[in-house]
Amino acid sequence: xxxxxxxxxxxxxxxxxxxxxxxxxxxxxxxxxxxxxxxxxxxxxxxxxxxxxxxxxxxxxxxxxxxxxxxxxxxxxxxxxxxxxxxxxxxxxxxxxxxxxxxxxxxxxxxxxxxxxxxxxxxxxxxxxxxxxxxxxxxxxxxxxxxxxxxxxxxxxxxxxxxxxxxxxxxxxxxxxxxxxxxxxxxxxxxxxxxxxxxxxxxxxxxxxxxxxxxxxxxxxxxxxxxxxxxxxxxxxxxxxxxxxxxxxxxxxxxxxxxxxxxxxxxxxxxxxxxxxxxxxxxxxxxxxxxxxxxxxxxxxxxxxxxxxxxxxxxxxxxxxxxxxxxxxxxxxxxxxxxxxxxxxxxxxxxxxxxxxxxxxxxxxxxxxxxxxxxxxxxxxxxxxxxxxxxxxxxxxxxxxxxxxxxxxxxxxxxxxxxxxxxxxxxxxxxxxxxxxxxxxxxxxxxxxxxxxxxxxxxxxxxxxxxxxxxxxxxxxxxxxxxxxxxxxxxxxxxxxxxxxxxxxxxxxxxxxxxxxxxxxxxxxxxxxxxxxxxxxxxxxxxxxxxxxxxxxxxxxxxxxxxxxxxxxxxxxxxxxxxxxxxxxxxxxxxxxxxxxxxxxxxxxxxxxxxxxxxxxxxxxxxxxxxxxxxxxxxxxxxxxxxxxxxxxxxxxxxxxxxxxxxxxxxxxxxxxxxxxxxxxxxxxxxxxxxxxxxxxxxxxxxxxxxxxxxxxxxxxxxxxxxxxxxxxxxxxxxxxxxxxxxxxxxxxxxxxxxxxxxxxxxxxxxxxxxxxxxxxxxxxxxxxxxxxxxxxxxxxxxxxxxxxxxxxxxxxxxxxxxxxxxxxxxxxxxxxxxxxxxxxxxxxxxxxxxxxxxxxxxxxxxxxxxxxxxxxxxxxxxxxxxxxxxxxxxxxxxxxxxxxxxxxxxxxxxxxxxxxxxxxxxxxxx
Numbered sequence: 023x024x025x026x027x028x029x030x031x032x033x034x035x036x037x038x039x040x041x042x043x044x045x046x047x048x049x050x051x052x053x054x055x056x057x058x059x060x061x062x063x064x065x066x067x068x069x070x071x072x073x074x075x076x077x078x079x080x081x082x083x084x085x086x087x088x089x090x091x092x093x094x095x096x097x098x099x100x101x102x103x104x105x106x107x108x109x110x111x112x113x114x115x116x117x118x119x120x121x122x123x124x125x126x127x128x129x130x131x132x133x134x135x136x137x138x139x140x141x142x143x144x145x146x147x148x149x150x151x152x153x154x155x156x157x158x159x160x161x162x163x164x165x166x167x168x169x170x171x172x173x174x175x176x177x178x179x180x181x182x183x184x185x186x187x188x189x190x191x192x193x194x195x196x197x198x199x200x201x202x203x204x205x206x207x208x209x210x211x212x213x214x215x216x217x218x219x220x221x222x223x224x225x226x227x228x229x230x231x232x233x234x235x236x237x238x239x240x241x242x243x244x245x246x247x248x249x250x251x252x253x254x255x256x257x258x259x260x261x262x263x264x265x266x267x268x269x270x271x272x273x274x275x276x277x278x279x280x281x282x283x284x285x286x287x288x289x290x291x292x293x294x295x296x297x298x299x300x301x302x303x304x305x306x307x308x309x310x311x312x313x314x315x316x317x318x319x320x321x322x323x324x325x326x327x328x329x330x331x332x333x334x335x336x337x338x339x340x341x342x343x344x345x346x347x348x349x350x351x352x353x354x355x356x357x358x359x360x361x362x363x364x365x366x367x368x369x370x371x372x373x374x375x376x377x378x379x380x381x382x383x384x385x386x387x388x389x390x391x392x393x394x395x396x397x398x399x400x401x402x403x404x405x406x407x408x409x410x411x412x413x414x415x416x417x418x419x420x421x422x423x424x425x426x427x428x429x430x431x432x433x434x435x436x437x438x439x440x441x442x443x444x445x446x447x448x449x450x451x452x453x454x455x456x457x458x459x460x461x462x463x464x465x466x467x468x469x470x471x472x473x474x475x476x477x478x479x480x481x482x483x484x485x486x487x488x489x490x491x492x493x494x495x496x497x498x499x500x501x502x503x504x505x506x507x508x509x510x511x512x513x514x515x516x517x518x519x520x521x522x523x524x525x526x527x528x529x530x531x532x533x534x535x536x537x538x539x540x541x542x543x544x545x546x547x548x549x550x551x552x553x554x555x556x557x558x559x560x561x562x563x564x565x566x567x568x569x570x571x572x573x574x575x576x577x578x579x580x581x582x583x584x585x586x587x588x589x590x591x592x593x594x595x596x597x598x599x600x601x602x603x604x605x606x607x608x609x610x611x612x613x614x615x616x617x618x619x620x621x622x623x624x625x626x627x628x629x630x631x632x633x634x635x636x637x638x639x640x641x642x643x644x645x646x647x648x649x650x651x652x653x654x655x656x657x658x659x660x661x662x663x664x665x666x667x668x669x670x671x672x673x674x675x676x677x678x679x680x681x682x683x684x685x686x687x688x689x690x691x692x693x694x695x696x697x698x699x700x701x702x703x704x705x706x707x708x709x710x711x712x713x714x715x716x717x718x719x720x721x722x723x724x725x726x727x728x729x730x731x732x733x734x735x736x737x738x739x740x741x742x743x744x745x746x747x748x749x750x751x752x753x754x755x756x757x758x759x760x761x762x763x764x765x766x767x768x769x770x771x772x773x774x775x776x777x778x779x780x781x782x783x784x785x786x787x788x789x790x791x792x793x794x795x796x797x798x799x800x801x802x803x804x805x806x807x808x809x810x811x812x813x814x815x816x817x818x819x820x821x822x823x824x825x826x827x828x829x830x831x832x833x834x835x836x837x838x839x840x841x842x843x844x845x846x847x848x849x850x851x852x853x854x855x856x857x858x859x860x861x862x863x864x865x866x867x868x869x870x871x872x873x874x875x876x877x878x879x880x881x882x883x884x885x886x887x888x889x890x891x892x893x894x895x896x897x898x899x900x901x902x903x904x905x906x907x908x909x910x911x912x913x914x915x916x917x918x919x920x921x922x923x924x925x926x927x928x929x930x931x932x933x934x935x936x937x938x939x940x941x942x943x944x945x946x947x948x949x
Contacts, residue, residue, distance in 0.1 A: 056163035093110045128149075225251070377398070381418075505542060517551060525559070666706075671683075721754045764790075772787070
């Protein structure tokens with residue numbers, strides 16, 4: 023076994039991500055060639071992995087006993103005749119003496135081993151090389167590997183192609199690579215070929231993550247889009263980004279020297295006038311031929327680039343397309359700074375009617391500070407922010423700050439970029455540096471309102487200091503000269519932020535400053551801010567008057583493009599059970615964040631979707647949604663925004679009897695919230711404790727915990743979480759003999775018309791009224807509650823209500839009437855996997871003289887949840903994880919997580935077995 027020439031690419035032993043089929047095909051060729059010979063050309067674009075694939079094949083050939091000989095083009099040998107042939111034949115020179123004189127003489131002359139002045143012709147040398155290889159192959163199979171053909175000397179390339187065409191029948195395999203569409207002296211037209219395409223999106227993601235796991239989401243998404251599955255680009259671009267700072271926001275990505283060499287090789291061959299046209303097209307980015315002049319004339323100027331396979335041109339459609347995005351980067355990389363500025367200036371003159379393009383090209387053409395261009399860029403940034411593109415808005419604000427002369431608006435522009443990074447894009451770690459730059463630019467004002475918003479977000483997430491954040495915001499708002507101007511977008515953003523600060527603080531004393539600032543707004547309060555001021559600050563008192571406006575805003579969400587407005591609208595309805603009506607827009611906000619857009623909105627949207635899934639009984643979905651939410655919080659350092667996700671996970675754990683997880687979450691919430699006076703996180707902890715106590719039948723403890731959020735008999739002001747604990751508090755009070763407290767709490771809910779706010783709240787208030795009723799009047803009250811329209815949309819609330827009704831019937835000696843309710847409750851609890859509640863219902867059912875026919879615990883643990891049932895049946899039809907996710911509004915990763923759980927439950931190991939497994943079992947229960 024030998025490997026003459028070694029492995030020049032150093033790839034042996036590496037796993038080839040996403041290339042299983044290609045590796046199998048090439049290894050099969052090697053096996054076949056070892057027996058009967060043959061040739062195979064691997065064809066593909068530069069950087070697609072041809073060299074890696076043939077290196078794997080070479081390593082495999084060595085393991086089966088083949089002699090591997092490499093012929094690799096070397097740039098400085100490209101003009102040295104027979105240098106490539108010499109690489110091939112050098113390991114075989116001991117066999118020269120076995121050739122006849124004619125062949126021996128031809129090879130000795132070609133390889134410089136003879137002083138004879140008579141030269142053999144190319145055909146004689148080719149035949150002699152073939153004879154030498156055939157004789158060597160008689161001792162064992164040979165694999166000849168030919169790579170980097172553009173740098174092979176022409177005569178060697180021609181001879182090696184001759185050998186490839188005649189390899190069959192001689193235990194001689196020739197494996198070569200060629201770039202798609204690139205001319206070479208190694209003619210592959212008569213050879214078997216295999217086209218190596220780009221990696222799939224999933225494989226490209228896996229390769230990028232394996233080599234650069236710490237890439238932030240936005241640059242990662244950009245790299246995947248630009249690389250288009252090219253492995254070399256995926257491996258090299260992160261290196262270029264690391265050395266170019268914020269280049270991820272640039273129109274074209276920078277290239278490493280290696281990439282520049284790969285993608286720029288053909289550019290140097292075209293005339294300067296064509297390179298100028300290409301540069302103009304790259305910097306324009308629209309593909310519109312009209313930018314270069316009349317389409318026919320532009321096409322004529324680009325003809326050399328078309329011939330060099332750099333671009334394609336459709337004259338009829340007036341469209342130019344680059345064959346690969348990184349060709350654009352190579353063109354920019356080859357241009358001088360002066361050439362780039364002149365191109366940008368020409369484009370700015372072309373786009374006189376397009377404000378955004380004109381502003382950006384003027385900025386790129388500038389050689390120094392320019393307030394006119396800076397102001398234009400800032401105006402464009404505000405337009406993009408309104409359209410929902412906060413990422414671009416930040417890059418435009420930062421460029422505007424760079425162009426701002428001393429004494430102008432540099433500081434506010436930096437501060438505005440900081441606050442957008444804080445509240446929208448997830449760039450929270452950049453906020454301190456931007457705020458420091460704003461302070462240095464204007465020590466007295468340093469961005470004022472925008473800086474206060476960014477600073478408040480940083481305080482909330484860095485230290486959880488809600489009081490300092492509140493003081494910072496109220497001071498900045500009150501100091502603004504036009505603090506009542508409803509058209510001041512930064513002021514409105516500051517008020518939205520102040521609302522969230524007051525909410526997280528969970529104290530009524532912080533809200534007056536917010537309401538006073540809102541009331542000052544003229545000519546009118548923005549609609550969404552007005553709605554939030556009513557539904558989110560104190561929904562028990564402020565929601566009813568704005569309920570119609572809230573529903574109208576939710577109805578309009580399908581037409582809304584701004585992730586921030588989508589999320590804020592859903593937040594306005596979160597305590598009023600309206601999130602279910604916002605699911606599709608919220609998933610759009612999640613996808614926008616996943617794709618490198620508004621990350622903060624994506625985090626909030628995931629938590630809101632988890633909230634809806636909890637009340638709707640989709641508890642497995644809660645776990646997957648909040649897991650992604652918490653991962654994003656960790657990635658972007660949003661410490662405060664993680665608490666809603668942990669809260670929802672803890673609620674599910676408490677309801678399912680996972681006491682250890684619930685206790686740990688409560689301890690973590692309490693430790694963090696208490697010293698920082700973050701009231702809403704403390705409410706979360708008391709809510710989890712309440713549910714955990716109820717789950718275990720510890721009603722005194724449940725009463726104590728529920729009343730820590732709001733006392734019995736009142737719905738505490740500015741305490742929206744009190745709406746979620748009405749039935750819990752009443753049940754705990756009634757079961758501990760505190761009937762007066764239970765009835766007082768129901769009266770408070772009735773007085774506030776809580777039941778009018780949503781169908782679920784109507785169910786819980788009606789249920790609480792029935793629970794608090796005396797023995798003579800409770801049955802019709804329970805029946806009325808259970809008959810409310812849509813009660814089955816809230817399975818956990820409904821099951822608890824049926825359980826309470828059944829318990830009460832049994833205690834009043836109506837066991838026969840109790841059994842159907844207890845049975846129904848137990849079945850619902852089983853579907854939710856709420857084990858403590860299921861056990862409680864089973865105990866009551868036994869006490870009522872009945873036993874439930876239900877599967878044993880092992881069977882329950884192997885049953886599919888409703889969501890898993892959906893995923894399994896879709897996967898059985900052949901849909902990919904991504905396609906399933908798009909149908910169910912889940913990420914592909916979440917679908918994969920569920921399939922990992924589904925396979926063992928159904929006793930299968932792959933998708934192929936799903937259909938039969940599902941066909942031989944009943945459908946799971948659907949909630």
